[in-house]
Amino acid sequence: MTKTMPQAEYRQGLHELAEAIREGCKVRPRQTFRHLRSGADGACALGAVAAARKLPFRWNALYDAFPVLETGVTVRTATHHCKFDNPDLFEAIVCLNDHLKLSREEIAGWLELK
Numbered sequence: 001m002t003k004t005m006p007q008a009e010y011r012q013g014l015h016e017l018a019e020a021i022r023e024g025c026k027v028r029p030r031q032t033f034r035h036l037r038s039g040a041d042g043a044c045a046l047g048a049v050a051a052a053r054k055l056p057f058r059w060n061a062l063y064d065a066f067p068v069l070e071t072g073v074t075v076r077t078a079t080h081h082c083k084f085d086n087p088d089l090f091e092a093i094v095c096l097n098d099h100l101k102l103s104r105e106e107i108a109g110w111l112e113l114k
Contacts, residue, residue: 002034003067003071003072003088004068004071004072005067005068005071007015009068010068010071011068013066013068014111014114015111015112016066016068016111017049017068017069017103017108017111018109018111018112019026019046019108020049020052020053020066021045021048021052021104021107021108021111022052022104022105022108023048023052024043024047024048024049024050024051024052024053024074024104024111025048025104025105027046027048027051027052028041028042028043028048028051029041029042030042030043031043031044031097032047032085033043033046033097033098034098035047035059036050036058036059037050037051037057040082041056044094044097044098044104045093045096045097045104045107046062046090046093046094048061048104049065049066050099051064053065058097062090063090067090068089069088069090069093070088070089070090071088071089071091072088073085073087073088073089073092076099080089093107096110105106
């Protein structure tokens with residue numbers, strides 16, 4: 001179920017998420033697919049967030065730390081290849097990372113353009 005939030009809070013959440021992805025890329029420089037982390041240096045986009053914020057590598061920890069992940073995605077062009085019918089931001093990021101194979105830096109840039 002997707003949630004809504006005030007625009008200013010939404011924009012701030014997107015910015016914080018993008019920054020966490022970029023920081024996490026420094027901590028875990030190797031991008032992974034279909035897993036939050038792999039080995040000592042690998043992480044997907046959301047795994048990079050967990051690494052940057054020193055969160056447990058669990059989905060619920062990410063949702064708790066970044067409520068913006070539960071907001072709906074209205075731009076379907078980025079997620080049209082995904083299996084999700086009405087993706088929340090979390091699912092859209094999974095799609096961009098795992099299915100479309102965007103780099104984590106590209107995903108961070110996409111977040112800041114939303």
